[in-house]
Amino acid sequence: MNNNKEKFKIVVKTHQGLEDILAEELKNLGVESVEKLTRAVSFDGDKELLYKVNYLCRTALRVLKPVHTFTAKNEHIFYRKMKDFDWTEFIDAKGTIAVDSAVSSNYFSNSKYVFLKAKDAIVDQIRDKFGIRPSIDLDEPDIRINVRIFQDEITLSLDSSGSSLHKRGYRVNVNEAPLNEALAAGLILTSGWDRESNFIDPMCGSGTFLIEAAMYAYNIPPGSHRKKFGFQNWKDYDPVMWKNIIAKANMDMRKFNHKIIGSDISPEAVGMARSNIRLAKLDNKIELSRKAFEKQSSPGGTGVIMMNPPYGERMKPDDINALYKSMGDKLKQEYKGYEAWILSSNKEALKSLGLGTSKRLSFHAGPLELSFFNYKLYEGSLKKSKQKENLSEEEYEENNN
Secondary structure: OOOOOOOEEEEEEOOOOOHHHHHHHHHHOOOOOOEEEOOEEEEEEOHHHHHHHHHHOOOOOEEEEEEEEEEOOOHHHHHHHHHHOOHHHOOOOOOEEEEEEEEEOOOOOOHHHHHHHHHHHHHHHHHHHHOOOOEEOOOOOOEEEEEEEEOOEEEEEEEOOOOOOOOOOOOOOOOOOOOOHHHHHHHHHHHOOOOOOEEEEOOOOOOHHHHHHHHHHOOOOOOOOOOOOHHHHOOOOOHHHHHHHHHHHHHOOOOOOOOEEEEEOOHHHHHHHHHHHHHOOOOOOOEEEEOOHHHOOOOOOOEEEEEOOOOOOOOOHHHHHHHHHHHHHHHHHHOOOEEEEEEEOOHHHHHOOOOOOOEEEEEEEOOEEEEEEEEEOOOOOHHHHHHHHOOOHHHHHHHOO
16 A cells, blocks of 8 residues: 555546546646546546545546556466455455456456456455455445456556445435436536526436535535445545545535526425435525426526436327427526526437527436537527527528537
8 A cells, every 4th residue: 555645546437428527627626637538537646636536526436546457368367367466455354345347358258257256366365365265245345346357458456435436325215217426417517507507407306416516506525425435444544634635625615696496297206306405415405396397487597407308218209299399498488598408318309399409418327328408598589699609590500400
């Protein structure tokens, strides 16, 4: 293990499409140079920075500390080199471990098999040395190890996060297709919302957008509701440093003088959202009601409307198109001066909005590709809208087809 100020490589994993947002978060923490990877970024940092990234980065999923690399082209060499590495520097014989693996290789095709061989090598080494073996605990291990294989290159890392960082600790009740907390935070940051206007989610489901928006608005650390992080089980864990980071983050919270408003037509969804908001201790910071979007009234002012409407998997095409048309009508009629951001995979239904798209971004949530569409709801005529964007007739039409 390293002393407190010694620098080492850190790899932070995120959702595909959020690499730039994560890099910007890291720069705000003082990281000078970031290398962008696929679904991850890497940089050099010390122990304090590793703690801060876990506690403060809204779009991070896991924070890894690489500790060893080697090459192998078959299972026998892989097992031998795994076993040759001194795991006793990190793992207690009476402790618990878990192994995660990510494989992209012509030599190793089965990530479950890699997990088994890696686990066997670690356990066999410690048993040979001490006569006892660590136990496997896939849920809450003392030490979580990440094995990444790209062709014949193997990287072994300690996972400093423990469970994925999207598991903030405030969400117990969710609907059928809950939005990942880190992805929700990333979409909010991507929107450019500057926390100087209202934030509205009129189809709030279990409340993830609302909670992440409120935590961002008040600068509440995303890790503040988690009970534990993986690095707290490491042999070089510094509790004083960790306590100071938390104290400093609490001092950096800010005031927010606008509204965060959520609603949903479903009583079950509103009940779940209310429970999650209470767990996040944001009861007095979010306005919540049960109401259909078409029956809601704008609070005035300006701001961002962000929603994750039904994609239509369980609805007839005519019904989903009618829903999206009513959404578009409502936005045009009552929310001039706002920006709308809609997360959806149903491009046909989105055409029923009757709104010109200002921007479209793509993100991945597991195997699902989602599109994030931006609509600027201007005051005045379409002609003025084009002039505000400084677009010609041809450019406007191209941008909105």
